[in-house]
Amino acid sequence: MEALRFTGSTKLLEYVNVPIPKVTQPNQVLIKVAFAGVCGTDLHIIAGEFPLSNKGTKILGHEFSGTIVEIGSEVQNVKVGDRVTVDPNEGCRCCDFCHSGNPHYCQIGGIHNTVGIHRDGGWATYTVVPTNLVQKLPDSITLEQGALAEPVSCLSHGFDMLSPVSVGSRILVIGAGIIGNLWISVLHHHGHRKVTVSEPNATRLNYVRKLETGFDLLTPQQLQKKRDADPSYAFEVVIDCSGFCPAVEQGLSLLTKGGKLCCFGIPPPDKTIKVAPFDLYAREITIFAVNVNPFSMVKSVGFIESMGSRYFDYERLGVQIFDLKNYQQALDLLKTGEIAKAMFRL
Structure with missing residues (x-):
């Protein structure tokens, strides 16, 4: 599959072909990515301005939507064929912050274990995530709109x-x-x-x-x-x-x-x-x-559903779609401000 892989030690972002990831845990799902956005945080990461481990490589992309193509044996909240968006953040569920309802403060999880930053994300044809991070999209929300759910959350x-x-x-x-x-x-x-x-x-x-x-x-x-x-x-x-x-x-x-x-x-x-x-x-x-999105994904989907295409229209919002292989053009246009957002179509 195609992917954008980032090496923290060299700050190198490269277009590569890698094997499709596998569902290895009973609580995981495999998603065929449809749309994946470029966030300002991604630009900071690529420029070396955001705290990130220099160990190994990661597939970036924490804003994305797609379709479930495989589920683990214990997954019950979604099925194959469901259209979904993903909340990239979760806490450890054990610390005082998590127990008090603030998983985004978690020193193990939260922004320290974000999908697409600290573990492989959505700048790829397929990605595997825990099923608890998946939010099913209603029929009234398109996959294009669903890719905006994370920033809206x-x-x-x-x-x-x-x-x-x-x-x-x-x-x-x-x-x-x-x-x-x-x-x-x-x-x-x-x-x-x-x-x-x-x-x-x-x-x-x-x-x-x-x-x-x-x-x-x-x-x-x-x-x-x-x-x-x-x-x-x-x-x-x-x-x-x-x-x-x-x-x-x-x-x-x-x-x-x-x-x-x-x-x-x-x-x-x-x-x-x-x-x-x-x-x-x-x-x-x-x-x-404001630090990310604790328990906000349901509200995000509600915002998008209630506001509809009057507001969530790519052309009006200044969102431009790119093939993944044209990532450098997308990043360049985003940096100059010629577009408000770049979105990869997989």
Whole structure:
């Protein structure tokens, strides 16, 4: 089968042909992958900016959908032929974090054992995963849409952390890559209309226009000019989807008193921002971050099913499909911002 294999010690990503993996445990399933996405985390991994073991090789890809083609002897939740998406994260089920309902904090599991990062994932024709990570897709959701379930599950976790946010609140979304566009879509679906989007890339702003939300679209420079002209120009909520520290600092400065800053984008581990504790006190600012998707996959599928093709349309979201062998073109276009997301079709 075809696959994209990453070597941690050399940071080499290569297109290879490897044997189809086998179901070796009674609780495993073999999935014929249909669509597999490229996440910003994948770009950080390939660039050597994300903590990852240098031992051996891994098939990347933690966002994917497909069809069950084989099941282990103890699998009961799915059958051969079912269309599924996969939650790549699970805890050890033994530690205090797991027992308290926070498996994403687990030091053994969680983000330390993610499918497609620390074990073989979906950038391949076939992949084997534990059946407890599989989420069956309803007939109303396509395999294309199902491949977005993992990022939407992270967003749904962030949405829960952010809530409640009253309709009519002034909201700033920083960054119009796929995560920004998904936040824009979810906010619009939930009735929010006083939303501003900050994005320096004109191509990505055009993708936001295709979503037809009517939101205010600005570059970071235009955003700052508005603030300079009117010191009262501010937001109750800022959602950073860029992971770019200067953008996070700008968003923090634009919060009104009592405002919330949601740090959703992932920066390189060595980057920092400047925060004045007195300013947080004086304005009673809340800052929080979102770490993956604890128990959020069911809600993610619910979001996609209820929002439908009005929002989950590849062309509107800026998603472009590539053959796996054309991975370098996909990565290059993603890095330049010419597309919001790259999706491999297997």
